[in-house]
Amino acid sequence: NAGVTQTPKFQVLKTGQSMTLQCAQDMNHNSMYWYRQDPGMGLRLIYYSASEGTTDKGEVPNGYNVSRLNKREFSLRLESAAPSQTSVYFCASSENRGQGGYTFGSGTRLTVV
Amino acid sequence: GNSVTQMEGPVTLSEEAFLTINCTYTATGYPSLFWYVQYPGEGLQLLLKATKADDKGSNKGFEATYRKETTSFHLEKGSVQVSDSAVYFCALSRSGSNYKLTFGKGTLLTVNP
Numbered sequence: 001n002a003g004v005t006q007t008p009k010f011q012v013l014k015t016g017q018s019m020t021l022q023c024a025q026d027m028n029h030n031s032m033y034w035y036r037q038d039p040g041m042g043l044r045l046i047y048y049s050a051s052e053g054t055t056d057k058g059e060v061p062n063g064y065n066v067s068r069l070n071k072r073e074f075s076l077r078l079e080s081a082a083p084s085q086t087s088v089y090f091c092a093s094s095e096n097r098g099q100g101g102y103t104f105g106s107g108t109r110l111t112v113v
Numbered sequence: 114g115n116s117v118t119q120m121e122g123p124v125t126l127s128e129e130a131f132l133t134i135n136c137t138y139t140a141t142g143y144p145s146l147f148w149y150v151q152y153p154g155e156g157l158q159l160l161l162k163a164t165k166a167d168d169k170g171s172n173k174g175f176e177a178t179y180r181k182e183t184t185s186f187h188l189e190k191g192s193v194q195v196s197d198s199a200v201y202f203c204a205l206s207r208s209g210s211n212y213k214l215t216f217g218k219g220t221l222l223t224v225n226p
Binding site: 004033040041042043045058092104106 | 149156158202216217218219
């Protein structure tokens with residue numbers, strides 16, 4: 001089915017470890033986004049890529065890096081994981097710079113111990 | 114900056130009851146407004162949207178009207194079902210913020226049979 005695919009679905013890391021969350025979309029969307037979801041906080045934007053070749057910081061970029069590998073793929077990297085990064089991470093994509101709404105992946109539940 | 118405020122939950126209703134979830138926003142210009150729904154263990158799905166004042170978005174029996182004079186976009190449904198149990202997010206985007214979505218904190222709805 002067409003949509004946004006995130007891997008992995010679950011991950012447990014030790015403090016200080018690194019990992020990359022993968023995201024791919026097959027809808028030929030130009031824009032892609034990474035959000036984190038925490039209880040009582042709603043969704044907060046970490047980084048986004050308005051088009052292939054560009055990336056920009058969102059509300060909460062500290063501790064993260066991103067790569068827009070090509071039009072389909074947008075990865076999120078945690079270089080040195082901290083317990084404060086325990087969260088559910090969602091990737092999303094959109095056409096027309098989001099005016100029609102976003103399509104979300106099913107999320108990655110990350111626990112840092 | 115842009116912000117979205119929605120009524121705090123949880124909201125608990127009996128099947129066939131009337132639902133209203135309030136949403137107000139702060140933004141300059143003319144944002145687009147959205148309602149997203151998140152079922153347990155899943156990502157967010159676009160429920161409905163409205164892109165200009167007085168537009169009514171509707172889907173699956175849910176409705177919301179873009180009221181610029183009151184800066185509101187309240188979600189309503191005339192008769193809820195158990196299957197409507199989910200978290201509902203109000204959101205906005207506008208061109209001045211590169212169309213990034215700004216979310217409310219979400220409202221948990223539980224419908225009992």
